Amino acid sequence: MLFNLDGTKPIYIQLSEWLENEILNGNFESDQKIYSQYQLAEIFNINPATAAKGLNILADEQILYKKRGLGMFVVNSAKEMILAKRKNQTLKRLVQEIVLEAGRLQVSKEELIEMIKTADIGEAEK
Amino acid sequence: MMAIIPLLLTAIIIITLAILTARAVNRNVNRKGKYSYSRRVCWIFSGYVAVLLICVVLDTVHPGNIVDGWKKVDTKGLEKESIDLYDAALEGEIANIGSILRKEWSFDYHGQQLDVVVTQDEYLNASVIVERKHNNDDKIEAAFYQTRQSVNGMDITELAKPPHLEIAEDGLLLSNPKKNKIKYSEFTNVFSVKQFTGEDFFRHDSNFSGGQSILYLRIPKDLELIDKTGINLNYIEQE
Amino acid sequence: MSLTKVSLTNVVKKQYVYKLKAYSQVFMSLIFLQLLAVFFSLNGVGGMAGGDESIDVEVKYFSSDYVTAFTMLWGFITAILITTKAYRNDDFVFVTNRVSSNLSNAVFLLTASFIGGITAMLSSYLLKVIIYYFISDVPIKSTTILEAPLELLLGIFSTFLYIFLFCALGYLVGTLVQISKAFTVLLPAAFFGGLILDGLRGKSGAIAYVFEFFFTESSLPLFIVKIIVSAGLLFSGAFVLSNRLEVRA
Amino acid sequence: MSVIECNGLTKVYGGTKALNNLSFKIEENKITGLIGRNGAGKTTLLKIIAGLIKETAGELKVFSEKPFNSLQVSANVIFLHDQMNLPTALNLKELLETAASFYPNWDRELADRLLDYFSLNPLQHYNGLSKGMKSTFNMILGLSARVPLTLFDEPTSGMDAAVRKDFYRALLKDYIAYPRTIIISSHHLNEIEDLLEDILLVKEGKELHHMPVADLKEWAIGLQGNTAVIGEWTKNKEVIYTKSIGIDQSYVVVRNHFTETEGQRARNAGIDITPVTASDLCVYLTSKTKGGIDDVFNKG
Numbered sequence: 001m002l003f004n005l006d007g008t009k010p011i012y013i014q015l016s017e018w019l020e021n022e023i024l025n026g027n028f029e030s031d032q033k034i035y036s037q038y039q040l041a042e043i044f045n046i047n048p049a050t051a052a053k054g055l056n057i058l059a060d061e062q063i064l065y066k067k068r069g070l071g072m073f074v075v076n077s078a079k080e081m082i083l084a085k086r087k088n089q090t091l092k093r094l095v096q097e098i099v100l101e102a103g104r105l106q107v108s109k110e111e112l113i114e115m116i117k118t119a120d121i122g123e124a125e126k
Numbered sequence: 127m128m129a130i131i132p133l134l135l136t137a138i139i140i141i142t143l144a145i146l147t148a149r150a151v152n153r154n155v156n157r158k159g160k161y162s163y164s165r166r167v168c169w170i171f172s173g174y175v176a177v178l179l180i181c182v183v184l185d186t187v188h189p190g191n192i193v194d195g196w197k198k199v200d201t202k203g204l205e206k207e208s209i210d211l212y213d214a215a216l217e218g219e220i221a222n223i224g225s226i227l228r229k230e231w232s233f234d235y236h237g238q239q240l241d242v243v244v245t246q247d248e249y250l251n252a253s254v255i256v257e258r259k260h261n262n263d264d265k266i267e268a269a270f271y272q273t274r275q276s277v278n279g280m281d282i283t284e285l286a287k288p289p290h291l292e293i294a295e296d297g298l299l300l301s302n303p304k305k306n307k308i309k310y311s312e313f314t315n316v317f318s319v320k321q322f323t324g325e326d327f328f329r330h331d332s333n334f335s336g337g338q339s340i341l342y343l344r345i346p347k348d349l350e351l352i353d354k355t356g357i358n359l360n361y362i363e364q365e
Numbered sequence: 366m367s368l369t370k371v372s373l374t375n376v377v378k379k380q381y382v383y384k385l386k387a388y389s390q391v392f393m394s395l396i397f398l399q400l401l402a403v404f405f406s407l408n409g410v411g412g413m414a415g416g417d418e419s420i421d422v423e424v425k426y427f428s429s430d431y432v433t434a435f436t437m438l439w440g441f442i443t444a445i446l447i448t449t450k451a452y453r454n455d456d457f458v459f460v461t462n463r464v465s466s467n468l469s470n471a472v473f474l475l476t477a478s479f480i481g482g483i484t485a486m487l488s489s490y491l492l493k494v495i496i497y498y499f500i501s502d503v504p505i506k507s508t509t510i511l512e513a514p515l516e517l518l519l520g521i522f523s524t525f526l527y528i529f530l531f532c533a534l535g536y537l538v539g540t541l542v543q544i545s546k547a548f549t550v551l552l553p554a555a556f557f558g559g560l561i562l563d564g565l566r567g568k569s570g571a572i573a574y575v576f577e578f579f580f581t582e583s584s585l586p587l588f589i590v591k592i593i594v595s596a597g598l599l600f601s602g603a604f605v606l607s608n609r610l611e612v613r614a
Numbered sequence: 615m616s617v618i619e620c621n622g623l624t625k626v627y628g629g630t631k632a633l634n635n636l637s638f639k640i641e642e643n644k645i646t647g648l649i650g651r652n653g654a655g656k657t658t659l660l661k662i663i664a665g666l667i668k669e670t671a672g673e674l675k676v677f678s679e680k681p682f683n684s685l686q687v688s689a690n691v692i693f694l695h696d697q698m699n700l701p702t703a704l705n706l707k708e709l710l711e712t713a714a715s716f717y718p719n720w721d722r723e724l725a726d727r728l729l730d731y732f733s734l735n736p737l738q739h740y741n742g743l744s745k746g747m748k749s750t751f752n753m754i755l756g757l758s759a760r761v762p763l764t765l766f767d768e769p770t771s772g773m774d775a776a777v778r779k780d781f782y783r784a785l786l787k788d789y790i791a792y793p794r795t796i797i798i799s800s801h802h803l804n805e806i807e808d809l810l811e812d813i814l815l816v817k818e819g820k821e822l823h824h825m826p827v828a829d830l831k832e833w834a835i836g837l838q839g840n841t842a843v844i845g846e847w848t849k850n851k852e853v854i855y856t857k858s859i860g861i862d863q864s865y866v867v868v869r870n871h872f873t874e875t876e877g878q879r880a881r882n883a884g885i886d887i888t889p890v891t892a893s894d895l896c897v898y899l900t901s902k903t904k905g906g907i908d909d910v911f912n913k914g
Contacts, residue, residue, distance in 0.1 A: 009889075010831040011808055038790045045783055047645055048790060049811040050828055100881055162737070163703045167389040174396050178487035181494040186509045251419050277415070277422045280506070286419045303419055311409070311425045313493060313507030316433050316486070318523040319516055322585050334415035334422055366643075366762040366794040368677060369718050371689040376716075383712050387701035454699035457666055459716040462683045608683065612666035 011046055015054030020063070020082045023074055030076045034064060061085065208273040208338030215255045215340050218362045220271060229288040231268040233298075238348065240266075241297035244355040251302050252289060252339035257362045262346040266298070269344075275337040282308060289341060297354075300341070373468075376460055380469035381476075384447075387455055388473065391443045395436070395481060399488050402435035406492050407500055425503075427496060429489035433524050436485040440528035441535035444474055448539025448603075450613070457612045467604045474532040482525030486517060523585070526592040530579070533599035540603040543610060615642045617763055617795045618663060622672035625658050625819075632658040634819035635672065640797070645789060645809055647827065648799035650816040651900045656799040657695065659816070660765045663797075664693035676763065692717070692759045694752040695767035700740045706751060707736035710758070717759040719792075725758035728784065732777065745772030753781050757788050766798045770805070778802075782809055803893035813892070817900045830892045835872065838865045839885035847880055855898035857908060867898055 009017075019034065028034055035043070040051035055072055058064040063081050064072040075081075102112045161169075214220050244250050252270070270288040274281055287303035315325060345351065353359050411426040446452060447470055456466040493507060510517055541548040556572065563570040569577075579595075582588040618640040625633040633655045640646055650656050661667045662674055665681035665688055674681065681687040700709055706729065714720040729736060732750045734743075743751060749772050756764050770778045786809055789796060797814075800806050813830055815822040825833070834854055837844055841864040852869040859865055867890055872880070877887055890898075903909045 010828055012828055041790055042787065044808075045786055046808040047786075047811045047827070049644070049826070050808065053828055096878070103882075104884070162705050162708055163739075164386040164389040164708065167392055167703075171392050171396065175484065175487070178484060178491055181490040182487060182510055184494045185490045185497075185507075186511050251417055275420065278424065278506075282420070282422070289419075305416075305419060305421055307421045307423070308416075309423045309425075309503045311427060311496070311501050311503055311505045313489075313496075313505060314410075314426050314428045315516060316429045316489065316520055316524070317580075318433055318527055319520040321580065322519060322523065322583055322588070323516070324583065334413075336417040336420075339419075366719070366760070366792060368686070368762055369689045371685055373685060376685060376689075379715050382715070383701075386708065386712070387703050389703050451699065451702075455701045458698055458700055459713060460685070460689045462665070462685045462688055464683070465685060609668065611668060612661070 011044075012050050012053040012057065015040065015044065015046075015051060016057040019054065019058060020086075023063070023078050024082055028074045028078075030074055030078065032074050033070070034072050034074055036071050204274060204276060204335050204337065211271060211273050211338045211340060212253065215253075215271070215342060216360065216362060218257055220255075220269075220340070220342055226271055226273055227269055228272050229270040231266075231291050233266045233268075233291075233293040234264055235266050235293060235346075235349070236264050237296065239296070239350045239352055240345075241352045241354045242357065242359065243297050243299050244357055245299050245301045247302050248355070250289060250300050250341070250357055252341045253360065254300075254341045254343065254357055255360045255362065256343045256345060256351065258347055258349075259344055260347060262348055264346055266293070266346070266349075267344040269342045271338075271340045271342060273337040273339075275335060277308070277334045278312065279333075283337065286337075286339075289339075291341075298351075300357075371460060373465055376465045377468045377472065380456060380459075380461065380465060381472050383459070384455075384469055384473045385476070388447060388452065391439075391446065391477060392480070394443075395439055395477075395484065398435045398439050399432055399484060402429075402432040403488055403492050403495070406431045407495065427492065427505075429485065429492055432488045432492070433485045433527070436481045436524065437527050437531045440474070440478055440481055441531040441538075443477055444532040444535030445539035445542070447473070448536060448543055448607075450543075453543065454612055463608050463610065464604070467600075467607060470536065471600055474536065475529060478529035478532055479525050481528045482521045485524050485528075486520045519585075523588065526589065527579075530592050530596050530599075533596035533603075537599045537603045537606075540607045540610075544606060616640065617642050618674070618676050619678075620672070620674045623659075623662065623669055623674050624671040625655070625662065625667070626670045627658075631819050633662075633669075636816070636819060636821050637672075638814060638821050638824050640795065640812075640814075642795055643793040644811045645796045645798065646812040646814055647803065647806055647810040648797055648814050648816065649803055649896050649900070650799075654816045654900065655819040656816060657767055658819075660693060660695070660767050660797065660799060663763075664688075664691050664765060666693070689717075690761055691763045691765065692756055692761045693765040693767070694756040694769060696745070696749060696752070696771050698740075698748070698752060702739065702741050705737050705739050706734055709740065709751075710736075710755075713755055713759060717761060719760035721758045721760055724788070725754055728754045728757065732780075746774060746777065747772075749773050750777060750781070753784070757784060760788075760792055760794070763795045764797070766796070766800075768799060768801070770800065770802060778805060782806065785809065803896050804891065807892050813896075815896060815899060822899055827892060830895060831889060832870055834867050834890050834895050834898075835870045836865060836867050836888045836890045837880065837885050838888065839863065839883075843883055843885060847883070847885060854895070855901075855906065857906070867895070 022028055022034075034055070037048045037052040037055055040046070040054065041048040044051070055064065059066060059072060061081065063075060063078045065075050066072055098112065099109075102109075107115075211220070211226065242254075252272075268291055272283060272286070272288070274283045275286055276282060285306050285308055287306060289303055290299075290301045292299040292301075314320070315323065351359060406427065406429065409425045410428050410430050413424045413426075414422065416422045453466070456469075490510070493505075497505065508516070538548070538552055541552065559570055559572050563573060579588070579591060582591060616639045618638075620639070621637050623633050623636040624631060636655070636659065648656050648659065658667070662669055663676055663681060665676075665684060668682045676684075676687045677690060679687050681691070704712065710722075710725050710729070714722055714725075729751075732747075732754070734747060734751060734754075740748065740751065749769060753766075753769055756766060756769070770781060773781065782805065785796070798806055798810070803813075807827060810827040812824065813827045814824045823830075823833075837847060838859070841858065841862045844864045844866050848866050848868050851871065853866060854869065855865075855867040857865045872887075880887060898906070
């Protein structure tokens, strides 16, 4: 299966992240209809209600918008919103964890900043 | 009441057998076959019914072995018939019921006395009735009369032979005929039918009616019969 | 998904069709038992010897009494059989309730009785033919179907009713056993105990009375009424008793 | 609309309560997982829903009717379990034909295709099948019948991993095409977790929890760290499971009432916070003691 079922994150979170990636990768353009909950359920072999929950996260964040009876569509600024969100949340959380781990390993803040600076940035971002 | 016990024993045997067959059949069921079990049962059962129907046809067209030529007889009249015969004989009127005369003999005898002897058996299977003639013609006339005999409502008179008569030296020898054996089978209705047709339920009611046999002797007027073996000689009273 | 509406008669009909197939093994045991009974009957069911000095008469009787009796017992056993778990629970795989299950069982037993009645009567012809051709060397007195067609019909009908009565009895007995295993001991004990007691007292008791009640009834209409009422009572008893019976594995 | 409404349901078997005052509701067109230990009363509950057995006390209604002796309920419910009493005289093909005659929505084509896919010989008899094949056949019956309420009791028992996977997929696809209410009882929660919408957790005949399966993942968290520190942190929490690791380390599962900042502070205090998988959580929740099997060996 595509998802890590025993994973730490609930399936619907993983699903919403996967959809975000799809949008980021350009598989869905603005105003394009995205997968329905049933399509997603079939693709990932999950309960449609769970799939709907994943879609609803994105709808709540206004990355998707609903058209009654037609399904969900990608908003214009979806990519930007996703990027902003990830910066805000994901990166922040990761930094938090790094700082924590650094504390445990008795790495000073300066040392840590130095490590970040020297980290190879090439592949990850582009 | 006691008759039920063997019935119950059979019942128990049957129940055990039935359960065993059911088990065996059950085990048989699980075999994989080209045809489904229920269809096989259907075929086997149809085959069974077909055999039964063929038997019905065979039974109707069955040519031989059936008791044929045996007339039916109304058993109710038989008893009266035999009493009538006896009474008529004693009254000397036997000749008037001549239709049941089976056999006649006639012997010449010149003596004054005649021993009557039953040979072989102790008794003669017929009543002996004697009529004295009005003259002495040196002739003994014998006739054997018999009413109809029946078994289970069928006339078997023809199957009984008349007795044997012979004049030997100074004696009339009487002997029963060679016994005739009749064996036959009867197919009766099942109890669930008999119950409604008035037949005896669960029992096979047999009746045998031997009929009346009379040996009628007409002897010369002055001949004296000597009963050697104790058969009852009945003389017709004459005025 | 929208709900399905079903009617009792419809379900009973389907269950009946299903049971004809699913319970088909009982017809194999019917054939077996009837053939066995025919075999037992080959020796005759009775005889008579009589005669006088001039004639000896020996009569041997044949009839399909055994076949009929065996078939009645078959009905009894079949009815018990279909109340056992292995068969009873078959219904509960598919659409059913206890009423429809009981009704379709009753209709099935009615059919089985009818088939049993017909074959029991017809098997007397098998018996005849075997006796004619293979057994008997003496003349046989019998009536063919053409001579007495009504007797055959009467036989089929009354035998069918008898079998059905035994089915009803078996069904009640089987149901009681399903309710409590204690009845497997109690019922035979009561039956045989009653018989033995009657035997000791030298009087005929309830069992003999019941026996006479049916088997000596010479009026067909009365017989029909007796059977229908008794079978009806026995079945209703079984229906009422089994209506709360749970399905246990 | 509630398909099943259950209020104070109790079932007594020979003195012991298989179900004890159980109450819940099951909504239409949801797949619910019925989870519990052996002997928790799962099968008993399903049998009552299917109308096979009668409740001792309380009330259970299926489609607003009491299922025991209800023909309407029976026509709209199919119950598949591993002790199915299918008639021995019929082969698989005939069994499917019979089922088709009873269920108006029966999908003949689906049944035939599934039979073919799982290489079941239609001329074979049910009794001759292996345990896994019996389960497979039950599944075919359950899916093809397309009844509004389908009950699967341990549907995958005896199936090998490949067939189990196929079964889950087949179930989901048919459910998406023909939504209906399905209840699955299973030991393999981790396998069916994603199929489920709701989960009904029973323990000793009582309802423990009834919630969307998605919520279950966030319902509790695992804390691992120094025993003393953990003890401090879990003092006023609802502890679900504890286990000691090494000399002074502990793993404790508690209800997840932690706020973001609280979690942060815990982490700073040296506690590892990890999510608990749904199946682990169910094991913890349904176990008799908080320490699980370890308690047996911890005599002190």
